[in-house]
Amino acid sequence: MALLQISEPGKSTDPHQHKLAAGIDLGTTNSLIATVRSGKAETLPDLEGDHILPSIVHYTKDGTVSVGKSAKLFVCSDAKNTISSVKRLMGRGLKDVQKIKEFSANQLTASGTGMPAVETDCGIKNPVEVSSEILKALVKRAEDSLGGELGGVVITVPAYFDEAQRQATKDAAQIAGVKVLRLISEPTAAAVAYGLDTGSEGIHAIYDLGGGTFDISILRLEKGVFEVMATGGDSALGGDDFDRAIAGYLVEQANIDKNDRGAYQMAMIKARDVKEALTDKESVEINFMHWKGSMDRALMNSIIAPIVDKTLVACRRTLKDAGLKASEVQDIVMVGGSTRVPLVREKVETYFGKKPLTDIDPDKVVAIGAAIQADVLIGNKTDEDMLLLDVIPLSLGVETMGGLAEKIIPRNTPIPIARAQEFTTYKDGQTAMAIHVVQGERELVEDCRSLARFELRGIPPMVAGAARIKVTYQVDADGLLKVTAEETITGVKSDITVKPSYGLNDEQITSMLQSSVSHAEEDMKARMLREQQVEAKRVIEAVQAALAENGDELLSKDERHAIEEALKQLAYIADNGDIEAIEEAIKVVDKSTEEFASRRMDASIAKALVGHEIDEI
Amino acid sequence: MTKAQQNYFELFGLEPNFSIDVPKLSAKLRTLLNSVHPDRFASSGAQQQMLSMQKTTQLNDAFAVLKHPVKRAQYLLHLKTGIDTAKDHTVNDPEFLMQQLELREELETISGGNDISQLHQFADKISALEEEQESRMTELFQQEPLDTDELEKAIYKLQFLHKTLSDIEQAEDKLLG
Numbered sequence: 001m002a003l004l005q006i007s008e009p010g011k012s013t014d015p016h017q018h019k020l021a022a023g024i025d026l027g028t029t030n031s032l033i034a035t036v037r038s039g040k041a042e043t044l045p046d047l048e049g050d051h052i053l054p055s056i057v058h059y060t061k062d063g064t065v066s067v068g069k070s071a072k073l074f075v076c077s078d079a080k081n082t083i084s085s086v087k088r089l090m091g092r093g094l095k096d097v098q099k100i101k102e103f104s105a106n107q108l109t110a111s112g113t114g115m116p117a118v119e120t121d122c123g124i125k126n127p128v129e130v131s132s133e134i135l136k137a138l139v140k141r142a143e144d145s146l147g148g149e150l151g152g153v154v155i156t157v158p159a160y161f162d163e164a165q166r167q168a169t170k171d172a173a174q175i176a177g178v179k180v181l182r183l184i185s186e187p188t189a190a191a192v193a194y195g196l197d198t199g200s201e202g203i204h205a206i207y208d209l210g211g212g213t214f215d216i217s218i219l220r221l222e223k224g225v226f227e228v229m230a231t232g233g234d235s236a237l238g239g240d241d242f243d244r245a246i247a248g249y250l251v252e253q254a255n256i257d258k259n260d261r262g263a264y265q266m267a268m269i270k271a272r273d274v275k276e277a278l279t280d281k282e283s284v285e286i287n288f289m290h291w292k293g294s295m296d297r298a299l300m301n302s303i304i305a306p307i308v309d310k311t312l313v314a315c316r317r318t319l320k321d322a323g324l325k326a327s328e329v330q331d332i333v334m335v336g337g338s339t340r341v342p343l344v345r346e347k348v349e350t351y352f353g354k355k356p357l358t359d360i361d362p363d364k365v366v367a368i369g370a371a372i373q374a375d376v377l378i379g380n381k382t383d384e385d386m387l388l389l390d391v392i393p394l395s396l397g398v399e400t401m402g403g404l405a406e407k408i409i410p411r412n413t414p415i416p417i418a419r420a421q422e423f424t425t426y427k428d429g430q431t432a433m434a435i436h437v438v439q440g441e442r443e444l445v446e447d448c449r450s451l452a453r454f455e456l457r458g459i460p461p462m463v464a465g466a467a468r469i470k471v472t473y474q475v476d477a478d479g480l481l482k483v484t485a486e487e488t489i490t491g492v493k494s495d496i497t498v499k500p501s502y503g504l505n506d507e508q509i510t511s512m513l514q515s516s517v518s519h520a521e522e523d524m525k526a527r528m529l530r531e532q533q534v535e536a537k538r539v540i541e542a543v544q545a546a547l548a549e550n551g552d553e554l555l556s557k558d559e560r561h562a563i564e565e566a567l568k569q570l571a572y573i574a575d576n577g578d579i580e581a582i583e584e585a586i587k588v589v590d591k592s593t594e595e596f597a598s599r600r601m602d603a604s605i606a607k608a609l610v611g612h613e614i615d616e617i
Numbered sequence: 618m619t620k621a622q623q624n625y626f627e628l629f630g631l632e633p634n635f636s637i638d639v640p641k642l643s644a645k646l647r648t649l650l651n652s653v654h655p656d657r658f659a660s661s662g663a664q665q666q667m668l669s670m671q672k673t674t675q676l677n678d679a680f681a682v683l684k685h686p687v688k689r690a691q692y693l694l695h696l697k698t699g700i701d702t703a704k705d706h707t708v709n710d711p712e713f714l715m716q717q718l719e720l721r722e723e724l725e726t727i728s729g730g731n732d733i734s735q736l737h738q739f740a741d742k743i744s745a746l747e748e749e750q751e752s753r754m755t756e757l758f759q760q761e762p763l764d765t766d767e768l769e770k771a772i773y774k775l776q777f778l779h780k781t782l783s784d785i786e787q788a789e790d791k792l793l794g
Contacts, residue, residue, distance in 0.1 A: 377659035477655040604652040609630040
C-alpha cells in the first residue's frame with residue numbers, strides 16, 4: 001500500500017502541484033504560445049511541428065472558422081473572408097484605420113460601437129472577436145500538448161499600446177475564455193527572456209524588426225522597475241521590404257514587365273528564399289523564370305542597405321527622445337525574424353558599438369519572456385525577488401475648457417496608481433458636467449487620443465465655481481483605467497469603469513462569449529458551472545493556506561470558527577449547488593475573511609519593514 | 618483592531634520629517650511592493666487582489682509625494698498644521714519677488730543666446746540654491762513650535778526653484794535642437 005502524504009504545516013494543501021500557465025505573443029503577422037516546462041521556457045508547436053501561428057483568420061458561410069496556416073491558404077482565393085493583421089485594428093476607431101494598406105476600403109465597415117469591423121460571409125466580425133479566434137487556437141494548442149486546462153496567460157502588447165488597445169486585447173482574451181494574469185509590453189518580455197530583469201541596472205534597447213513593422217524601445221531598469229523611456233519605429237517597415245527590394249532586382253535582371261503581377265508574386269517568393277539562403281551561405285544560384293544567375297551576400301547587402309539604414313534613423317530619433325547616446329545603451333536585444341539577416345546585425349552592432357544579443361530565437365523571444373512571467377504569476381516559482389513593475393506609457397488626462405488636455409497621471413508613473421483632481425463648474429446653475437478622458441502628451445485635446453466620455457449629472461445648481469467635482473483616475477497593474485467623478489459637497493457620484501470609445505461593453509462581451517461557444521447553451525452553462533467550481537476551490541485553498549500561515553496569531557477563536565464554518569459551507573455548495581449558489585457562498589467567505597485579509601496584508605507590510613531595517617544594519 | 622488610515626510616512630515606517638534618504642526610500646518601496654503587489658496575488662481570490670491593488674496604489678502614491686521635495690514639504694506642512702499650500706496661495710515676500718524676477722530675466726537672456734555652457738552654469742547655480750533651500754526646510758520643520766509663515770515662504774521658494782530647473786531643461790532641449 002502506498003504511504004499517505006501529509007503536507008507540511010503552513011503550506012498550501014498541495015504546494016508542489018505545478019500549475020499550467022503560458023505566455024502569448026499576439027503578433028501582427030505571427031503569433032506564438034510558450035510555457036515553462038521542467039524549468040525551461042519553450043514555445044509550443046502544432047501537430048506538424050510548426051511553432052509559428054500566422055495571425056490570419058478565415059470564416060466560411062456555414063460558420064467554420066480556421067486560423068493560421070489553413071486560413072493563410074485563403075488569403076488570395078477568398079480575400080473577403082480572410083482577415084490578416086487584425087492587430088492593427090485593435091482598439092481603434094474606423095477613421096484611424098481607413099488608411100491602413102492591409103485593409104481595402106470596402107472591407108472595413110463601422111460596427112455599432114464605432115469600432116471598425118470586417119464584413120464576411122459569416123457576418124460582421126469586429127477585431128476583438130477575430131483576435132479571440134487566434135487566442136483560442138493558441139490556447140487549444142497549449143492545452144492539447146500540456147494535457148490540462150491553462151490556469152492563466154500573460155499576453156504581450158506593444159509598449160506604445162494605449163488604454164483602448166490594451167482593453168481590446170484583454171476583452172479578446174475574455175471572449176476566448178482564458179484568464180489573463182497580466183498584460184506586459186513586448187520589449188519588456190524580450191528583456192525578461194534574456195534575464196535582464198535580474199541583472200544589473202541599466203539601459204537596454206529592444207530592436208524589433210518583424211515582417212511588416214519595426215519597433216525600437218529604450219527600457220531603463222532601476223530597482224526592478226522596467227521603465228519605457230522612449231519608443232519609436234515605423235509601422236510600415238519590415239522584412240517584407242527586403243523581399244520587395246530583392247524581387248525588384250530579380251524582375252529587372254529577368255527583364256520582366258514590372259506590371260506583370262503574377263511574375264512579381266513569383267519574384268517575391270524567390271526573393272524570400274534567396275534572403276533566407278544568404279543568411280548562412282555566402283552566395284546562391286538563382287533560377288527565376290528564364291533568367292539564371294547568382295547573388296552573393298555583398299550584392300544583397302547593397303540592395304537592402306537603404307532599408308536597414310532607415311531603422312537606424314528611427315533608433316537615433318528614439319535615443320534622442322530618451323536623452324541618450326548610443327554608447328549609453330548596455331544591451332541590445334534582437335527580436336523578430338528579420339533580425340536574422342546578417343547585415344541587420346552588423347549595422348546594429350556598428351551603430352551601438354557592441355554586439356547585440358541574439359542567442360534566443362528572435363521569433364520566439366517575446367513569447368518566451370511572457371511564459372517566464374506567467375510561470376511566476378501563477379505561483380510556480382517562489383523566487384521572491386522577481387517582480388516586474390510597469391509604468392503607464394502615455395499620460396492620462398481630462399479635457400478642460402478651451403479644448404486643453406489637463407494631465408492627471410503623467411507618463412512613466414509606476415502602476416497601479418490612483419490620482420484625483422478637483423474641477424468646478426463653468427456656468428451659474430450648471431447641473432451636469434461632461435468628462436472627456438484623453439491619453440497623450442500633447443497640450444490640445446484634438447492631438448490626444450480620446451478614450452471615453454461620460455457625464456456626471458445631478459450637481460445641485462450653484463453659482464459658477466462653487467461646486468467641487470473630484471475626478472479620480474485609477475489604473476490597475478495591467479494599465480487599465482477606471483474613472484470616477486464625485487461632487488464632494490453633496491456626494492453626488494458617477495462611478496464609471498471607463499470602457500474606451502472604441503471598445504465593447506460588458507453585454508457585448510457576454511453575448512460574444514455565448515455565441516463563440518459553438519455548442520448548445522447547456523454546454524455554456526456547464527462550462528460556467530465548472531469555472532465557478534474552480535473558483536470556489538481556489539478560494540478555499542487560498543483561505544486555508546492563509547489560516548495555516550497566521551490564523552492563530554491574527555484571529556480570535558470565534559473569528560477563526562466563523563471563517564471555517566463559511567469554508568465548510570462553500571465546500572458543500574461547490575459540490576452540490578448551482579452557479580448562483582456557489583457565487584453567493586464565495587461572497588459569504590469573502591465577507592467573513594475581509595478583516596483577516598486586511599490584517600494579513602498589514603502584517604506582511606510590518607514584516608517587510610522589519611526585515612528591511614535589519615538589512616540596513 | 619482596524620487602524621486609522623496611515624499617513625505616508627507611517628506607511629514606510631518613518632517619523633514625519635522633511636529630510637529623507639530617497640534611494641533608501643526607493644529600496645524600501647521595492648521591499649514592500651514585493652509582499653503586496655497584485656502580481657503576488659495573481660492566482661488568489663478577487664478580494665485579496667482588490668486589497669493588494671489598494672495597498673500598492675497607496676504605496677506608489679506615497680512614494681511619489683515623499684520623493685519630491687516640494688510635494689513632501691507641502692504634505693508635511695499639511696499633516697502637521699492643516700495648512701494647504703498645494704492650492705494657489707500667495708506669499709508676501711518682496712525680497713524674494715525681486716530675486717525671482719532677476720533669475721527669470723537671467724534665464725531668458727541665456728536661453729535667447731546659444732551658449733550651452735552658460736546655461737549649465739546657471740543650472741548649477743539654481744541647484745545650489747535649491748539644496749540650500751532644502752536644508753533650510755529641514756531646519757524649519759525641526760523647530761518647536763513651527764513657524765508657519767516662514768514655512769509657507771520657504772515652500773514657495775523651493776517650488777519656484779524647482780520650476781526654474783525644469784524650465785532650464787526645456788531651454789536645454791531647445792538649444793540642442
